[in-house]
Amino acid sequence: MMSTIQWKKNLQSVILEANVTQFRTKRENELFKQKGKPSFSLAASTPSIIKSPNCEGLFEEDKGMGNSKSGNQTVIADLNLLGFGNVPHLQIPLFVLFLLIYICAMAGNILIIVLVLSEQQLHTPMYFFLGNLSCLDSCTVSTTLPKMLAGCLTGHSTISIWGCMAQFYIFASLVATQCYLLAVMSYDRYLAICKPLHYNSLMNSKVCFHLAAGSWVNGFIGMSVYILLMSQLVFCGPTDIDHFFCDIAPLMKVSCSETRTAELVTTVFSSIFTLPPFILTVTSYLFIIRNIMKIPSTTGKKRAFSTCSSHLTVVSVFYGTLMSVYVLPRNERLKALNKVFSVFYAVLTPLANPLIYSLRNRDMKEALKRFIQKCI
CATH class of the missing domain: 1.20.1070.10 (Rhodopsin 7-helix transmembrane proteins)
Incomplete structure (x- = not known):
């Protein structure tokens, strides 16, 4: 019984680590593309992994934080009237x-x-x-x-x-x-x-x-x-x-x-x-x-x-x-x-x-x- 629980925990950890690695690689590729450098993809050589609820929560949290940060950067307090x-x-x-x-x-x-x-x-x-x-x-x-x-x-x-x-x-x-x-x-x-x-x-x-x-x-x-x-x-x-x-x-x-x-x-x-x-x-x-x-x-x-x-x-x-x-x-x-x-x-x-x-x-x-x- 304990070995089964431990095996499930280990499997979840492996899935979580693989998805985090894949996500970070995707992010790095986007940065490379913006800088005009050649990109590589780990996802091409890695089999698709079934998303666990824990991983989805992690992705949603990361994306939510990104939107919040972007919003804080773009909200303005002053305007310039160009007139003529x-x-x-x-x-x-x-x-x-x-x-x-x-x-x-x-x-x-x-x-x-x-x-x-x-x-x-x-x-x-x-x-x-x-x-x-x-x-x-x-x-x-x-x-x-x-x-x-x-x-x-x-x-x-x-x-x-x-x-x-x-x-x-x-x-x-x-x-x-x-x-x-x-x-x-x-x-x-x-x-x-x-x-x-x-x-x-x-x-x-x-x-x-x-x-x-x-x-x-x-x-x-x-x-x-x-x-x-x-x-x-x-x-x-x-x-x-x-x-x-x-x-x-x-x-x-x-x-x-x-x-x-x-x-x-x-x-x-x-x-x-x-x-x-x-x-x-x-x-x-x-x-x-x-x-x-x-x-x-x-x-x-x-x-x-x-x-x-x-x-x-x-x-x-x-x-x-x-x-x-x-x-x-x-x-x-x-x-x-x-x-x-x-x-x-x-x-x-x-x-x-x-x-x-x-x-x-x-x-x-x-x-x-x-x-x-x-x-x-």
Whole structure:
């Protein structure tokens, strides 16, 4: 009985030693191949050995340790925002250009906020929404441009993974809020032009507050859910992001997690936050244009068309570039233009909004004159 047990133990030891030798030989062959040296195989001259449970456990443990080690080596903590580094000879001109855009956008939007708050004549629903839009635009350019300007000066811009996720969360929340706020503003103009007799009752101060607050809350809560899902991704490199701010598409490229689900979630959330407000905005302006056609005066009709066309142009560029990046299927041509499209909705739209919506307005011009006279 004892001899049988001892014989089994000896057999297990021989099997274990043979499998370990075979495994090590295989590993050495792989190393020889990588170095370009001739390899040899012990397995060719050794009969195949039946794997015992002990040996399988040993192999699984070794392989598991290898994966863990590889994972520890590849997980990254910091990212490099390349910005417009592919044109190094234009770094200084781009810095000056974007610095001027940033200063003008901040000055224009802050001026509108100050005028809306200080001038009693501007305490109306339209200017209340314009004040909210200016606040959104100021925050949007302040989220993206300072980091990009620093990168233009230094040649590189480093940001941590969590800092990158935070920047994207703030930016995406502001953009989602703006999508719904633009729809609210178009609905406000629809009521003012198409239903003037019921405007004061339909768009009272309580309704205005609820619509504006709903836009802000909807944008930030929706993006909180989205960023919570995206935070499950593991980032393994490379560390370079070909963008001037942390956008979700470049982030997915440096993720070693399975991203098909993340891309689907991105498309769904993007569609929810862009398509319904875009449809509502376009529908409101179509009704406004139909109502403008009934104006008998040619001068009044031209003035109204001029205002509506400028509004529609800004809205179309904003929604169009936004949907091109986040909603439409991602082919190679659109991917190559992502950075250019991002400049439109992240940089140029906050610059154009004060000029298109407010500073061309007669009431705003008069309020600006009064404000300057008070300051002097």
